Amino acid sequence: MKAQSIIAVAALAIDSVAGHYIFQQFGTGSTKYALWKYVRRNANPSWLQNGPVTDLNSNDLRCNLGGGISNGTETLEIKAGSDFTFYLDTAVYHAGPTSIYMSKAPGKAADYDGSGPWFKIQDWGEFLSLSLSREQ
Secondary structure, three states: OHHHHHHHHHHHHHHHOOOOOOEEEEEEOOEEOOOOOOOOOOOOOHHHOOOOOOOOOOOHHHHOOOOOOOOOOOOOOOOOOOOEEEEEOOOOOOOOOEEEEEOOOOOOHHHOOOOOOOEEEEEEOOOOOOOOOOOO
16 A cells, blocks of 8 residues: 555656756857757747647657757757757756757758657756565
8 A cells, every 4th residue: 555655646746747948049169059040949839939748649759849840950060079058948947857868860950850769868866766665
């Protein structure tokens, strides 16, 4: 019974999480580029740019609504291992885990819809870890 209670509480906590942000600006070194320069903009209306994707079977989970289409986004060549920064529309206002993934375009980035393999480049924050054992 105790294990079921822990699982129920964890499920409620997970269901209430709704953190999403707009990564709308890019920078390399000391250069901070204009909004949406080198960043693929999603197709949500401006008042809903950080609207969540609610269908877990949707390809929009990759890059948000319409993110699989380039829409003329420019690319920038940077040296492997160089530092780069994505700037958000607002400060992160909740504690919790964050993971960042990338996917290499097999050809031109403008032609890529994000359907290839993804790899994790960064993890930080606290991740929920449950250890369940049988009661004696």
